[in-house]
Amino acid sequence: MAREYMASHGVDLDSEMARIQFGQDVFKQAAGMLRHRQPPPTPTIAHLPGVLHAFERLVAPSLCHAHVHLDKCFLLQDPKYADLEIESGDFAEAMALTAKAKARFEEEDLLRRGRQLLEESIEHGVTAVRAFVEVDGQVRFRCLDAGLKLKKEFEQRCDVQICAFAQLPIFSGADGGDENRKLMAEAAAREGVDVLGSTPYVESDPYKMRMNVRWMATMTLAHKTHLDLHLDYNLDKTKEPLIWDVIDILKYWHWVERGGKGITLGHCTRLSMFKPDEWRRLKEEIGDLPLSFVGLPTSDLFMMRTECGARGTLPIPKMVEGHGLNAAIAVNNVGNAFTPQGSCDPLSVASLGVGVYQAGAKRDTEVLFECVSSRAKSSIGLECSSFDLNVGEPADFVIFEKNRTSWRTRMTIPEVVYDAGSGRQTIRGGLLMNRP
Numbered sequence: 010m011a012r013e014y015m016a017s018h019g020v021d022l023d024s025e026m027a028r029i030q031f032g033q034d035v036f037k038q039a040a041g042m043l044r045h046r047q048p049p050p051t052p053t054i055a056h057l058p059g060v061l062h063a064f065e066r067l068v069a070p071s072l073c074h075a076h077v078h079l080d081k082c083f084l085l086q087d088p089k090y091a092d093l094e095i096e097s098g099d100f101a102e103a104m105a106l107t108a109k110a111k112a113r114f115e116e117e118d119l120l121r122r123g124r125q126l127l128e129e130s131i132e133h134g135v136t137a138v139r140a141f142v143e144v145d146g147q148v149r150f151r152c153l154d155a156g157l158k159l160k161k162e163f164e165q166r167c168d169v170q171i172c173a174f175a176q177l178p179i180f181s182g183a184d185g186g187d188e189n190r191k192l193m194a195e196a197a198a199r200e201g202v203d204v205l206g207s208t209p210y211v212e213s214d215p216y217k218m219r220m221n222v223r224w225m226a227t228m229t230l231a232h233k234t235h236l237d238l239h240l241d242y243n244l245d246k247t248k249e250p251l252i253w254d255v256i257d258i259l260k261y262w263h264w265v266e267r268g269g270k271g272i273t274l275g276h277c278t279r280l281s282m283f284k285p286d287e288w289r290r291l292k293e294e295i296g297d298l299p300l301s302f303v304g305l306p307t308s309d310l311f312m313m314r315t316e317c318g319a320r321g322t323l324p325i326p327k328m329v330e331g332h333g334l335n336a337a338i339a340v341n342n343v344g345n346a347f348t349p350q351g352s353c354d355p356l357s358v359a360s361l362g363v364g365v366y367q368a369g370a371k372r373d374t375e376v377l378f379e380c381v382s383s384r385a386k387s388s389i390g391l392e393c394s395s396f397d398l399n400v401g402e403p404a405d406f407v408i409f410e411k412n413r414t415s416w417r418t419r420m421t422i423p424e425v426v427y428d429a430g431s432g433r434q435t436i437r438g439g440l441l442m443n444r445p
């Protein structure tokens with residue numbers, strides 16, 4: 010399917026795939042970008058050692074974690090934290106258990122757990138990750154240092170963006186957030202930090218929440234990084250969403266005119282209660298701000314409910330198709346009290362989306378796939394390849410293992426969104442990234 014589809018768009022898949030090799034010069038000519046075959050196709054090299062056969066398999070743009078917490082992954086699996094079991098399963102407990110775990114974070118286990126997350130993600134087809142690492146008075150720069158080390162360690166295999174993240178208040182608490190704010194200011198100036206992030210809703214009142222956003226926006230502009238906020242994480246109709254203030258603040262600071270980079274807003278469950286006129290207003294007010302939303306359905310479903318037990322998560326496909334907004338979905342957490350269930354596979358969230366968003370039609374599954382691949386990359390400010398795999402786009406793909414059954418082939422986007430299977434090959438910049 011992929012070959013015919015790509016041929017209709019001027020790309021010869023046999024020829025392009027024949028160039029995907031371990032470290033050989035042929036693909037270097039393409040400098041990691043797709044290009045037209047020139048000279049004529051050379052399928053005869055497909056039998057040579059080191060040449061990857063993608064014949065009759067689905068080739069799609071590679072996957073991306075638009076939002077994942079690198080430092081607190083696998084706390085429920087690591088024997089070091091075996092005593093920190095979930096009992097009530099609510100947000101307060103998740104914060105308390107994570108605080109206890111953070112008190113024990115050391116470089117050794119931060120690197121070990123983070124490395125495991127990146128390795129497993131690459132096996133699933135991931136070539137780009139926005140990794141959140143916390144900075145506060147408790148962990149100081151331990152998580153950030155480990156994140157920066159992993160970014161370097163994986164630079165040939167995965168594009169790891171580091172988000173220095175204030176999970177704790179930067180304007181509330183006994184010292185008014187002074188220490189956390191000072192540490193975040195230092196982190197923002199560190200080389201290798203690509204994104205600044207915070208959690209305005211942990212501040213003690215709406216005034217301080219706005220101060221949090223204002224300060225983060227100022228720091229982001231000053232350091233020319235991206236901005237990523239965990240926002241409006243509630244399902245309470247009586248609470249005024251902070252998103253309107255965020256947009257006002259960004260416009261007040263002349264974000265676009267000053268060349269501000271991308272703004273990404275995660276969770277935003279409160280917006281799932283918006284009426285049509287509020288969605289229209291949102292689209293209008295965003296205007297030309299480079300703003301994207303990232304839905305985190307596995308976490309939201311576990312953590313968020315109304316008083317009567319109803320669940321809510323951002324209606325991502327509707328936001329994309331119906332309201333023309335930029336949006337993606339992501340795993341958020343892997344193996345901790347905020348999200349105990351799930352894996353490092355972005356496609357598992359797309360698959361969950363079929364049920365959560367009632368998005369089972371072919372076009373729906375394509376949008377869901379985009380939300381963990383091309384749209385996920387765009388939402389964190391990266392260049393991406395489309396389903397068309399156009400000439401000039403990055404040669405970053407995932408190749409799905411073909412089922413042996415003649416009719417259950419896993420050769421279409423709907424099939425891999427319904428049930429992705431586990432066998433995949435990950436290509437980044439034209440080279441195979443899976444460990445041999």
Ligand SMILES: [Zn+2]
Nearest residue numbers: 076239275341
């Ligand atoms: Zn998060």
